Amino acid sequence: MHLIEQKPLIARYRLKARGFLNSISNRREFEGALIQIDGGYGCIHPWPELGDPTLDKCLADLAGERRWPIVRRAVRCAEFDRTARGFENSLFEEMEVPKSHATLAKGDVAEIALAVEAGFTTIKLKAGRDLTREAAFLKDMAVEYPALKWRLDFNEALEPEQATDFLTGLGDKVRGAIDFVEDPCPYSESAWKELWKRTRVRLAVDHEAAPLSSAAQVMVIKPAIDEPFLLGEAAIAHSQRVVMTSYMDHPVGQAFAAWEAARLELQFPGLVGLCGLQTHHLFEPDEFSEALGPWSPDFKIPDGLGLGFDDLLDAQPWTRLY
Known part of the structure; x- marks a missing residue:
């Protein structure tokens, strides 16, 4: 460039x-x-x-x-x-943004109840801080909300044996409610194939998402750092599902992720599944996040041209001093 x-x-x-x-x-x-x-x-x-x-x-x-x-x-x-x-x-004219799971930073009964009330059918939990507590929480929630599906994101915090022990220890019922586990441990083709073989829980690759990440069953694409078309083609070649997510970033970045998700689904119909585009609720509200509306599986397209937020962007203290 x-x-x-x-x-x-x-x-x-x-x-x-x-x-x-x-x-x-x-x-x-x-x-x-x-x-x-x-x-x-x-x-x-x-x-x-x-x-x-x-x-x-x-x-x-x-x-x-x-x-x-x-x-x-x-x-x-x-x-x-x-x-x-x-x-x-x-940018969103004639585009349909995929629905999203509910992203939660930790297991919290009240937050789960709010997510269900808001219409979410799948919960993504950030996991890996306290495996014992997290396992107990999942078992309780599988009883309380038997229809919910779960996505667990470990950010590569575990070793392969830890991941295996955690998943097998959950039991068949809870494992059956898990849609996928994201980055349970650092990506390794041999380790991930063995983990899939022993647990039969789908594995999603995010941090090491690349055209050669064939041992995963799900490809997580973050438009903030990834080129969606390149990884989308690779996912098709490996028969992988695709989940597009925000980078847990500013609502402008969140809107870009939503648009890229809609665009990739338009290019490859049926490739993009339930996404993770609703993350503004993880932060204290501001004018930008309020423009995205209430927490919901449906992405609210911000008003304005391009990605939206016209008046809010105009009002920013722009500078070249950096």
């Missing part, structure tokens, strides 16, 4: 989480930056815990060679957004 003559505009933001968001992060506040390039908008929201560069390194890359995938994808988002705004269109 060519070097730019003038820095893009940015507007820094800080999101405050309502709780710890995964098993490998103890942060409750998350910094990111909205970007503006020739009237198009994107979002850079790095997770250094997951291998991303820091925000300052991302911004230096944005102003320079743009080598990092998270930076290139934010620029790509801004390009799509700018084109739609230039034609005075919403």
Whole structure:
């Protein structure tokens, strides 16, 4: 990608989480930056815990060679957004965004009840902090809500034997309610094939999602860092299901993930299943998250051109000083 003559505009933001968001992060506040390039908008929201560069390194890359995938994808988002705004269109025109599971940072009875009341049929839990407590919680919930399906995300926190012991210890009834387990341990073709053989629980690859990740039954694609078309083609070749998710980032990034999910399903009908695009409830509310409406399996398309949020984006303190 060519070097730019003038820095893009940015507007820094800080999101405050309502709780710890995964098993490998103890942060409750998350910094990111909205970007503006020739009237198009994107979002850079790095997770250094997951291998991303820091925000300052991302911004230096944005102003320079743009080598990092998270930076290139934010620029790509801004390009799509700018084109739609230039034609005075919403990017979501004639697009159907897939429904979502409920993403919860921990097992909480009250949160499960709220999710069921909101219409969710599948719950994604961030797991790996306390396996004993999490196993007991799943067993209780399988009795309380027998129709619910579960997705467990360990962010590679376990070793293969730990993952095997955890899943086999749940019993047949609970295992039968698990839709898939995401990144139970670091990806290894041999280890994952053995884990699938011993537990018969579908495995979803996220952190190491790549065209050669054939030992997984599910491919998780995050448009904030991944090229959906490339991974979608690979998923078809490996007979994998595809789940598109946000990066637990700013609502602008969430909207980009939703649009990419709709676009991939349009390109490959039937490939994209129930997604994970509703994550704004994990953070304290602000004007952007309120534009996405209440927590629901259905994604509310924000009003405006491109990805939406027109007035809110106009009001940001844009600067080239970084």
